[in-house]
Amino acid sequence: MKREVRVEDAVGMVLAHDLTQIIPGQYKGRLFKKGHVVLEQDIVSLLSIGKEHIFVLSLDPGEVHEDDAANRMAKSIMHDSLLFTEPHEGKVNVKAAHDGLFVLDVPALQQINEIGDVVVVTKRTFTPVKEGATLAGLRAVPLIIAEEKLTAYEEILLSRNPLMRVVPFASMKVGVVTTGSEVFKGRIEDRFGPIVKEKILAYHAQWLGQQIVDDQTEAIVRAIQSFIAEGADMVLVTGGMSVDPDDRSPGAIAQVATEVVSYGMPMLPGSMSMLAYAGDVVLMGLPGCVIYDAQTAFDHLLPRVLAGFHLTRADIAALGHGGLL
Numbered sequence: 001m002k003r004e005v006r007v008e009d010a011v012g013m014v015l016a017h018d019l020t021q022i023i024p025g026q027y028k029g030r031l032f033k034k035g036h037v038v039l040e041q042d043i044v045s046l047l048s049i050g051k052e053h054i055f056v057l058s059l060d061p062g063e064v065h066e067d068d069a070a071n072r073m074a075k076s077i078m079h080d081s082l083l084f085t086e087p088h089e090g091k092v093n094v095k096a097a098h099d100g101l102f103v104l105d106v107p108a109l110q111q112i113n114e115i116g117d118v119v120v121v122t123k124r125t126f127t128p129v130k131e132g133a134t135l136a137g138l139r140a141v142p143l144i145i146a147e148e149k150l151t152a153y154e155e156i157l158l159s160r161n162p163l164m165r166v167v168p169f170a171s172m173k174v175g176v177v178t179t180g181s182e183v184f185k186g187r188i189e190d191r192f193g194p195i196v197k198e199k200i201l202a203y204h205a206q207w208l209g210q211q212i213v214d215d216q217t218e219a220i221v222r223a224i225q226s227f228i229a230e231g232a233d234m235v236l237v238t239g240g241m242s243v244d245p246d247d248r249s250p251g252a253i254a255q256v257a258t259e260v261v262s263y264g265m266p267m268l269p270g271s272m273s274m275l276a277y278a279g280d281v282v283l284m285g286l287p288g289c290v291i292y293d294a295q296t297a298f299d300h301l302l303p304r305v306l307a308g309f310h311l312t313r314a315d316i317a318a319l320g321h322g323g324l325l
């Protein structure tokens, strides 16, 4: 509620509007901002610009100032992997405490943003982020917010936190099996090795090496198994993923796998990719587009796998929404 008070009585109260200072020839601008909580030392400044009375918004019981609200919003989503800025204009920014994969509880975010007057705005879930990156903004929309809106927010998080977190990447050991008679027989130069190596090293994973083999199922199987015997956490098989008679990679991966999650996925480019597991070892089949397109399904699967997630068919099916890269 807006009401008039004597400046001396305004300490602790919230300014209802901006207050302007004019010093002829020198300055015309805002001395205090709407929403400012009046401090003891502000009294002199206010009197010096001719304000003996000011309009304040009094916080009735059940009302919270925007900055206090933003602080409470931050408190409810505390997590070791997150850092929070001081509130400014009713907003706290959330930052990454370390490199990793940004992971968000999307249904909980939806529930929070349905409350009204509190908004949480984030990066997309499963985005790889660097230390210090801004992940989200938490904002109280009105200057004065109803306590019940904040309570509703806090109640959702009682059972749902962590709402968001950053999962560090494991330093997995990765081996690459490259198929293709044209490469094996030296008819063309291999392009897969350097491209995949760069993507893997960008996540600080370990490069075990690359084996180039002919389009023969047994040769591909042996190469995968030799990387597993060497301690690989992940083996990538490149090329030979589509429909030609020489495309042996899916069959070879399936032979080694204990679980085939998916051959084919709802992402373009990269729809001919494959994900399988041999025990805990991740097996991926990478189609030719990975050497052609800057972004494919591989770029979306790799960080999630490195963050330690065991992907299911449901996870793969969910890629379709936004999967047209």
Ligand SMILES: Nc1nc2c(c(=O)[nH]1)N[C@H]1C(S)=C(S)[C@@H](COP(=O)(O)OP(=O)(O)OC[C@H]3O[C@@H](n4cnc5c(N)ncnc54)[C@H](O)[C@@H]3O)O[C@H]1N2
Residues within 6 Å of the ligand: 178, 179, 180, 182, 183, 188, 189, 190, 191, 192, 193, 238, 239, 240, 241, 242, 243, 247, 270, 271, 272, 286, 287, 288, 289, 290, 291
């Ligand atoms: N009839 C269909 N044709 C294709 C389909 C389909 O569903 N039906 N899918 C297309 C899609 S999508 C993709 S992606 C590619 C998948 O290709 P492959 O993984 O089978 O790739 P290859 O046939 O082995 O090679 C394609 C192309 O890339 C060259 N290549 C392969 N490996 C290397 C390497 N290590 N270094 C350099 N160049 C390499 C290869 O020589 C071919 O030119 O299939 C579509 N077709």
Ligand code: MOO
Residues within 6 Å of the ligand: 267, 268, 269, 270, 271, 272, 273, 287, 288, 289, 290
């Ligand atoms: O697997 Mo293909 O890449 O859909 O582009």
